[in-house]
Amino acid sequence: MDSNEIRERFLAYFEERGHQRLPSSSLVPNDPTLLLTNAGMNQFKPYFLGEQSPPSARAITVQKCFRTTDIDEVGKTSRHLTFFEMLGNFSFGDYYKSAAAAWAWELVTEGYGLDPDRLWVTVFETDQEARDIWQDEVGVRPERVIDRGRKDNFWSMGVAGPCGPCSEIFVDLGEAFGASSDQGPAGNEDRYLEIWNLVFMQNQCNAAIEPVEELPRKNIDTGAGVERLAMVLQGAASIYETDTLGGMVARAAELVEKSYGSDPRVDRGLRIMADHGRSLSFLIADGVLPSNEGRGYVLRRIMRRAVRQARLLGRESPTLVHLVDQTVDLMGKAYPELLERRDFLVEVATWEEERFSATLRQGLTLLDQEIGATRSGGGKALPGSVAFKLHDTFGFPIDITMEIASEAGLDVDAAEFESLMSEQRERARAARTTDIDSSVTDVAEPILAEHGGTEFLGYEHLATSARVIAILKGGLAAVVAGEGDTAEIVLDRTVFYAEGGGQVGDRGLIQSASGSAEVIDTHRILPGLTGHRVTVNAGEIRVGDEVEGAVDPDWREGSQKAHTATHIVHWILRDRLGEHAKQAGSLVEPGRLRFDFNHFEALNDDQVADISSELQHRVFSDDGVRAYETSYEYARSIGAMAIFGEKYGDFVRVVEVGEYSKELCGGTHVPHTSRIGVSVITAEGSVGANLRRVEALVGRDGLGHLERRAAALEKIAGALKSTPDEAYERLEKLLETHRDMERRIGEIERKDAEREAVTLLENAVDVGGARLVVARRDLDVDGLRSLAQALRSKLDSGVVVLGRAGEGKANLVVAVTKDLVERGISAKDVLAPGSSLLGGGGGGKPDLAISGGPNADRIDEALEASARLARSALTG
Secondary structure, eight states: OOHHHHHHHHHHHHHTTTOEEOOOOOSSOSOTTOSSOOSTTGGGHHHHTTSSOOSSSEEEEEEEEEOGGGGGGBTTBSSOOSEEEEEEEEEESSOOHHHHHHHHHHIIIIISOOOGGGEEEEEETTOHHHHHIIIIIIOOOGGGEEEEOHHHHEEEOSSSEEEEEEEEEEEEOOGGGOOOOTTGGGTOTTTEEEEEEEEEEEEEEOTTSOEEEEEEEEEEEEEEEHHHHHHHHTTOSSGGGSHHHHHHHHHHHHHHTOOTTSOHHHHHHHHHHHHHHHHHHHHHHTTOOOOSSHHHHHHHHHHHHHHHHHHHTTOOSOOHHHHHHHHHHHHTTTOHHHHHTHHHHHHHHHHHHHHHHHHHHHHHHHHHHHHHHHHHTTOSEEOHHHHHHHHHHHOOOHHHHHHHHHHTTOEEOHHHHHHHHHHHHHHHHHHHOOOOOOOOHHHHHHHHHHHOOOEEOTTTOSEEEEEEEEEEETTEEESEEETTOEEEEEESEEOSOOSBTTBOOOOEEEEESSEEEEEEEEEEEETTEEEEEEEEEEEEEETTOEEEEEEOHHHHHHHHHHHHHHHHHHHHHHHHHOTTOOEEEEEEETTEEEEEEEOSSOOOHHHHHHHHHHHHHHHHTTOBEEEEEEEHHHHHHTTOBOOTTOOOOSEEEEEEETTTEEEEOOSOOOSBGGGGOOEEEEEEEEEETTEEEEEEEEHHHHHHHHHHHHHHHHHHHHHTTSOGGGHHHHHHHHHHHHHHHHHHHHHHHHHHHHHHHHHHHHTOEEETTEEEEEEEOOOOHHHHHHHHHHHHHHOSSEEEEEEEEETTEEEEEEEEOHHHHHTTOOHHHHHHHHHHHHTSEEEEETTEEEEEESOGGGHHHHHHHHHHHHHHHHHO
């Protein structure tokens, strides 16, 4: 039974039992507590916690999973993987232990045809209910149901969140895998392989993975590994000999021209290449790009680990692209995103391998030298400073350095490495530090508790009446804000948009019968509580006052134009560059936007021009912009993009631009794209590893930008005595004329230099069998260098010392013929005394050195000082 059949049989079985078939979620979870999706239940966490309502009470998935904890173990054993597939059936407050156990047993024994006599079941040691169900309802022999402790049979995500006791189904693989045990898996886990874990999700765990309370309802979360089922059902000796992973191993073996099963060292390398080849393909397909942080670092680490193994096994040619192709060929049917993004996967893999290959040899050379030095000195650990240099200069993940050191019998001074990394992070943090107002959280929480959140009316209105419920000054509660005061005013309702989703806060006025205040910023003091940062410009405003709040309409309109343009830019980038070009940060201000996105290379001029042109085209298309509230599930079902890390309830706000852009967004927008007006991309650049930024101006700011460009072009055209349309062609002709004149002048200067050299050579002095030329000439430093080189080329053996002075600066140039350099006479040494007199520095090579300094009035002394040293060297 191949892996495709294993997946489909599972899905069909539970579909017949009322489960809704749902797609695998991305390996990038919408959960800031997780780096990568590591279980089938991750996407359902809001349902288990009661934060959202599920689309169906029963669900089934085949989930892509990645577990970073096993990276170092991959290759060492025949069971560990980073990427794997998890079959799962889920109940959100519907059926519970009895049905889950009965269905799992029926599918395993009848659906997959496994002999019940080969099966064992484990239960959590205090879960008597589960034990009774397996024995009395399912019919498992009592001696085949084993109690195990918290480490084995209590499941959590590894972080705070849903958790609960679990039962696991094991298969006896037979004598070839070790001795039997009357305790089954508790006695020998090499022989007894876990194939299915049934989690009874009933608790909420804290960060210490301790159950602290019960969930709103009892749930079922099961997980059966496709690779492990394939191993059992295909009679394979390991998961690396099943259809998909076996195909990856076979391709890796072809690439390095080695056989699997003949050499443990080779087998380890082939397993690493096979697993990591699959993993990197799926990570890239889900939008992860190599970087030095977070999930990008995980990707870079496995990519470089795979490349290194290929190099160790003798392959010098590109490797990753072939592993990507094999992954797509083997798994593209089950995961169409691999087929759809094949070219992109190949491009990223090729790009990263080329970058790493450029430094791999240098890094390995340094590492080999340092390992040799440590061992010869009797050391047991490689210095952390070496590991840090390899990481910082050569891009070696610390894990690779530790792995290579371990192979040489050495540890790595991890404490020193981490200390150096901490210092680097602190320097980066200090460079980013800005002045931040003191927190008002402690004062604000009681306000929220007493009055509730601030009602926002700003989507429909720009002005409203309201009541002042609190005033904060200097982080403390106050009763009144008087003229000249800067304070935070909290209203019971507001039309001012609080900074969020990249959009800056609104500005405007708050007025009462006794005073007036200018709103200079609006922000969220706490979730649900809006703060209006104001300067009181007349009278006073008190707690309890009835006020009128009015947003500056020009400020709001400018922000709306920029925000809608940001959504369009996001769509264009993903359309032009690929689905991976997702938002990684944004700033929306009146008239301008800044948008950060994931991409692995710079955009060329044609791409930037195309994006800018498409932006303007979409704006002038006058597409409608529609915002509405709907259920989170419906929003996701229509493809609305969510912001990573944001928490969403059952109802969300969707902003649609035309028929193409759909995003979950709480910002303000124009009603039609044509209201944006002129829109132009003004900049594109890098802001980090595989992180790009575009900037744009819109509306009046965009028009002003184009007007300034047009005015500059008019001036250029006027200076060229041309029209703007013909200015470029005219400039090209002038530049060609200029280049031709430079060539002619260069030829004249060369001939002049040759004539000058002849004259100077006639006046050269014989010193110790060589010739010495000393002269001062009115040339720039490049001319002086050219003259010195011309003189040297005409000398069989000699030293040239030339100087110039002018415009408050002087220079010396010394040239030495090759035979004298071999005798130990260096141009840098000859230059030194003269350079010191000029008050500057110098540098160069033994045959040619140049210096400069501000003491132009001492040029003659400097020339004589260097000439004196030259004479001494020639006669010494």
